Amino acid sequence: MMKNLSFITYLSIALFFTMSACNSSTKEKSETKSPIQQDKNDLGIELNDGQKWEVNQEMKPPLERSEIALDKYDGKEYEILAEQLKANNDELVKSCTMKGKSHDELHKWLHPHMKLTTALLEAQNEKEADQIIQKLKTSFDTYHQYFQ
Numbered sequence: 001m002m003k004n005l006s007f008i009t010y011l012s013i014a015l016f017f018t019m020s021a022c023n024s025s026t027k028e029k030s031e032t033k034s035p036i037q038q039d040k041n042d043l044g045i046e047l048n049d050g051q052k053w054e055v056n057q058e059m060k061p062p063l064e065r066s067e068i069a070l071d072k073y074d075g076k077e078y079e080i081l082a083e084q085l086k087a088n089n090d091e092l093v094k095s096c097t098m099k100g101k102s103h104d105e106l107h108k109w110l111h112p113h114m115k116l117t118t119a120l121l122e123a124q125n126e127k128e129a130d131q132i133i134q135k136l137k138t139s140f141d142t143y144h145q146y147f148q
Contacts (some may be wrong), residue, residue: 003051045108045146052148053102058095063090067140070133080128082120088115106147113139 047053055063066088073081098106116136123129 008095023103043108043112043142045105045142048102048105052146053105055102055106056095056098058097059092062092062095063143070137070140072112072131075130077124078123078126078133079122081133082123082129085117086121089114108141109139110144113143 065084068082069081069088070078096103111135114130116139118135120129120132123132
């Protein structure tokens, strides 16, 4: 029960900050797949006239820390990794000052990425966590395809 309350609280706060801090006008399309099944081609992210979108400098450190934590993960204590990723996501959302098309495109990546982090927080065992961690790594591959 406490874990579910924690999950709901985290998700509510993250969505609130995502929408208010970024003044998002992006309408999230309904998703039929769970975040664990999310395919990077389903996100609909577009390049900026064939170029990667620029992400503001304040947002880069939490993204970099999350990616480093994923790369260093040794297959043990996924709960600690999940908490690190959550903290970085919280900082990322608070630092968002992007506007316009680049902001909208980033959110196409960010929303599913945050759902994966939440799924990792709720993982029941290492096998489930490992599947989610692989999806998070793939998510960062997608990020690097479209953003700099």
